[in-house]
Amino acid sequence: MASLNDRLRSIVQGTRPSAVPVVSPDAAIGHHAAFSHQPSAFSPFGPDRILAAAETLGGTVIERPNGVVIIVDREYRADDVHGRQRIGDLIETIRDGQDAMQTMARAWPSAKGMGGVGTGGSKDPPLLFLDLETTGLFGGAGTQAFVVGCAAIDGESIRVRQFLLPGFEHERAVLAEVAAWAGAHGALVTYNGRTFDVPLIETRYLFHRVPCPLDGVPHLDLLHAARRLWRGRPTAAGPDPDESSCSLSVLEKHLAGLHRVGDVPGFEIPSRYFQFVRDGDARPLEAVLEHNRLDLISLAAVMARAITLIAEGPRVTTNPHECFGLARLYERSGAIENAEASLLRSIDLAQRIGAEPEVHADALRRLAWVRRRTGRPHEAAEAWRALAALPRCPAGFRRDAMEALAIFHEHRSRDLGTARSLVLDVLKDGPLGRRRDAAEHRLRRLERKIAVREQGGLVAALDASLEVSN
DNA sequence: CTTACTGACTCCGGACAGGC
C-alpha cells in the first residue's frame, strides 16, 4: 500500500509516476500504466481513496485523460466448480456449441446475426458475456452502470473483467475501457440484456456522444431460450411461482445446483454504490462484485445447459416439461423433425411418470398441430384422439381435440356420423360465444349433408330395385 | 418501484381446395 501512496503523491504533485504498475498488463488490449492525471479528476474524494478502494476489491487502477477506472480481474480455471458444474465442462460445451447457438438464433431472429459468429473456438473471437450493476432499474438517462462485468473464455479458463466506476465523473473513461475490451470479442451473450443491459449502456455512450462498441455486434439474450425451456416447470415442492420462475438466480439453482451464501439482494445493490460514492469505503462493494461474477458464470452455465439440450436432443432429459420446452424451441427454429421427436419423448415421459396431465396434454396438442401443418392430417387425428382419451385431460384441451376431430371426419375421412356426434359432445360441454356459434353452424351443415347422403342412398336403392324389376 | 420485450390470443383477409 505504501507504494500506492507514493504513486498517488507523485500524481498529486504532478510528477511522473514511479515504476510501480497500477494495472495488470494486458497485451491483447494494450493497457499501460500512465498515471499522470491532474488531481482534480479524483473528486469528490481523493486519489488515495480510489487506490484504497481498488486494493480492497483486489483490483487495479488505470487512468485515462477523461477519468479513472478500477479494474478487477478474476480467473475461473477448468477444475474450479460452479455449484455442481465444472468450469472446464462449461467451456467445452460452449466451445462445441456453434450449431446449437445457430438454432437459438433461428428461433429468436432478434438475436441478430448470431449465425456465422464463433463460439470461442480457436479461430473465433471469444463470446462476450455481459452483466451490468446499475444505480437502479428505471432506465433512461438517470441510471448509470457502475460495474460493467464481462466474461470470456480464454484457453482453459473463464476470465472475468469488471470495470468499476470510482465516481460518476469517471464514466467516459470507463466507457472507453469497456469499448477497448469489447472490441476484442465476438458475439454478446446476456440475460434480459435486450431489454435492460444493452439499451442502458447504449444510452450511456449516447449521453457522452461516443460510438457504442456494441452497435452491430451479434447478441444472444438467453432469457428467451430459458423461458422456452424451463418456464412454469413444476418443482419438487409443487407449483411454487418463486421456484418455477426464470430469473437467473432461480435457474442457476435448478440447472447448476448453485446455492449462494451471503449474496446481496438486487434491490440493495444501488444503495451500496451510493454509500461508496459518499464515503469512499469500498468494502460493501466486495459482495456486489462477487454477485456480478456469479451472475456471469451462471450465464455461461445456463448457456451450456441449453446448448447440451439442443445439440444432444431429447434423449438427454428425463423431464417431460424440459423436453416439451425443447420441442417448442426446435419448432420456432424450423427444425420440425427434432420438434416432433421431442414431443413424442415428452409424451412418453409424461405417460411413464403419470403425474403431468397438463404437459402430457400440451405435448399431444402441439404434436397434432405440427402434423397438421406439415400436411399429415391422419397422423394429426391420431394425436387428437389420444388427447381426447387422456385421463384427467384439461377441459379446454379435450374440446380443442373434439373440434379438430370433427373437422377431420367431416372433410378428410368423410365419416359424417362421427363428426356429428363429436360436435354434439362439444356442444354438451357448454362452449360460449364464437365457439358455440361455430359448433352450431357445423352441426346444421353436417345434418344437411347427412340428409342429402341418405336421400342419395334412397334414390340409389330405388334405381337398383327398378332395374331388377325391369 | 420502470421499461420494453415476448408470447398468447383474436381478428381479418387472401389463397386454396372441394362439393355442387
Add this chain to the structure above:
DNA sequence: GCCTGTCCGGAGTCAGTAAG
C-alpha cells in the same frame, strides 16, 4: 363458376416478466 370451409400470415391487444 359459386359457395363454403380451412389454413396461414400479419396486425393489434393484453398480460406477464426480467433486469438493479
